[in-house]
Amino acid sequence: MQKLRWGVLSSAKIGRTKVIPAIQTSLLGEVVAIASRSQESADKVAKELGIKRAHASYEALLADPDVDAIYNPLPNHLHVPWSIKAIEAGKHVLCEKPLGLNTADVEQLIKVAQAHPQLSVMEAFMYRFHPQWQTAKKLVREGRIGQVRSIHSHFAYNNRELDNIRNNVDWGGGALMDIGCYCISLSRFIYDAEPSRVIGQITPFAGYDVDCFVSGIMEFAQGNATFTATTKSEGEQYVEIHGEQGSILIPLPFNPIADTITHIELKRDGVREQIVQLPSDHYRNMADAFAESVNQKNSVPTPLNDALANMKIIDAIFASAKDGCWFSIK
DSSP states (O other), X not given: OOOEEEEEESOOHHIIIIIHHHHHTOSSEEEEEEEOSSHHHHHHHHHHHTOSEEESSHHHHHTOTXXXXXXXXXXXXXXXXXXXXXXXXXXXXXXXXXXXXXXXXXXXXXXXXXXXXXXXXXXEOGGGGSHHHHHXXXXXXXXXXXXXXXXXXXXXXXXXXXXXXXXXXXXXXSHIIIIIHHHHHHHHHHHTSOOSEEEEEEEOOTTOSSOOEEEEEEEOSSOEEEEEEESEEEEEEEEEEEESSOEEEESSOSOOOTTEEEEEEEEETTEEEEEEEEEEOHHHHHHHHHHHHHHHTOOOSSOHHHHHHHHHHHHHHHHHHHHTSOEEOO
């Protein structure tokens, strides 16, 4: 297959350390250009990462005829406007999660994407492309733990930098938007359904306008899903999936070290079994899956209606936490 030629909007850390190296070692993609807010910054990153061209503006990158697809790792409030500009420039788009600031924001992007059906547009929830999640989904589908009744996820890190973009409420910062979105997404992924209602709780932290500690309950037809996400505690992550006949534990659900062996734990009748997952890089897998959909002119692996459904729940949890009551998903 022809390699997809990528351009990267900004020199954001996730792009430099995760996504660009993954694309550079992928089967179906290559990074041919990067843009930053200055030529000096763009040149520096391009030299460090071996990228051919460096652009001094995002507009210049979008005008580059040798770029087929754009990876957008900009701060959350810039996801929709720059993704729309990329689509209108004729580029395929892979945009970091969450896709927008709220449901209306995402709907605006979807409307533009629908007007350009020849282009592929996808939210970059990379975790789903790791074999451990495919294994977990397969175990559930095969009934290995019986009917799933409860999912609990925990995702935490400790960020006290007041000038960090994740602590800027106007830029879409906060725990729910940054990491709680994973907990929502995985619950929908495993149940293969949408919740009927949710309830959220946010603990205020002095000196911060963003939500720093959020918990939620999502009610599905088959069972429920609970989660806690915080940006102000010791780093930790795990997911537990409990069924009527067993359970699955994923110790590193969101950012296992790339190209290393991981494992998930299956428990039945009190007996624990470790299921080893071969080395993999979920960013690379995601990039190749996206590129394949472009080459084959197929639908992207994760359609935009999935991003919209996730965003509706984020909005509902914020509304629920504000009003202190259950909030229905429409």
